Amino acid sequence: MRDAVTYRSVDVDGVDVFYREAGPEDGPVVLLLHGFPSASHMFRDLIPRLADRYRVIASDLPGFGQSAMPDRSEFDYTFDNVARVIDRFTEVVGLDRFAVYVFDYGAPTGFRLAAAHPERIAAIISQNGNAYEEGLSDGWAPIRAYWKDRSAANREALRAFLAPETTVWQYTHGTPDPASVSPDGYTLDNHYLARAGADEVQLDLFGDYGTNVDLYPSFHAYFRAHTPPLLAVWGRNDPFFLPAGAEAFTRDNPNAQVRLLDTGHFALETHAGEIAEAIRDFLATVEF
Incomplete structure (x- = not known):
């Protein structure tokens, strides 16, 4: 069956990258890139809705999900390195041209790929995947403080973002009915966050997120120069990435469309059917 999902891992320059795939081998490719603190399982409801027509591939970023989490002494957890691994992943599995769906951390990862290889990007779907300062809410204040001052106290303050109850809140905040959100996703995410060493990996990435903001002007230049077809489909009640971040795509890209949904950060949990359509x-x- 074309819509049957397969689960594989591939060695990418010494980093084991897990991915799930469905759809016709010769179909147009859609690469799905997840965010914090999740993994490719967040696309479990979306993949079957696209796989009759598209070859859909969703990888776990290094340090997330079923992909390897190399020791911090062996792998520097920066967004440049995460993007480098995913860039090589696309080459290893033979993706010459594809549409990319970016969410949360998947956005700075995917936008790096797009800016480096514009010829490979057929289209961009941004689901709460930010590239503009006005899209960052006040909820980023503690993380911004750590960018400016890498003190132990500022790093320790960020552990609240790793608490199990915070993960549940990220999934349910802003949804019309929290009871409509399956516990499967946030329970699995909390399992991954509880692994030995995962907390320090995530704190490293919080600290490096400022490099993504520094790259926003280069992302904007890419949008203006190449005007890729872009769909921003956004949970309007996201506590971290504001609707203004979705609307801003139209400023630099005349081929950008914006669609706001009455839900929160993990919009696929409540609106997978609408997003797929x-x-x-x-x-x-x-x-x-």
């Missing part, structure tokens, strides 16, 4: 309509006009 929007993606299918959008990709139907894209040249792969």
Whole structure:
């Protein structure tokens, strides 16, 4: 069956990268990139809704999910390095041209790939995947403080973002009905966060997130120069990435469309069907 999901891992320059895949081998490719603190399982409801037409591939970022979490003495947990691994992953599995779906951490990862290899990017779907200062809410204040002052106290203050109850809150905040959010996703995310060493990996990435903001102007330059077809489908009640971040894409890219949904950060948990329909309509006009 074309929509049957397979689960594989591949060695990417010494880093074991897990990915799930479905759809026809010769179909147009859609690469799905997850965010914090999740993994490719966040796409479990989306993949079957696209796989009849598209070859859908969702990888786990290094340090997340079923991908390897190398020791911090062997792997520097920066977004440049995460993007480098995923860039090589696309080459190892033979993705020459693809649409990319970016969410949360997947956005600075995917935008790095797009800026480095614009010829490979057929289209971009940004689901609460930010690239603009106005998209960052006040909720980033403790993380911004750590960018400016790498003190032990500022690092320790960020552990609140790793607490199990915070993960649940990220999934349920801003949803019309929290009871509609399955516990499967946040329970699995909390399992991964509880692994030995995972906390320090995540704190390293919090500290490095400022490099993504520094790159925003280069991302904007990419949007202006290449005007990729772009669909920003956004949970309007996201406590971290504001709707202004979605609307801002239209400033630099005349081919950007914006669709705001009445839900929160993990919009797929409540609106997978609606998002899939929007993606299918959008990709139907894209040249792969």
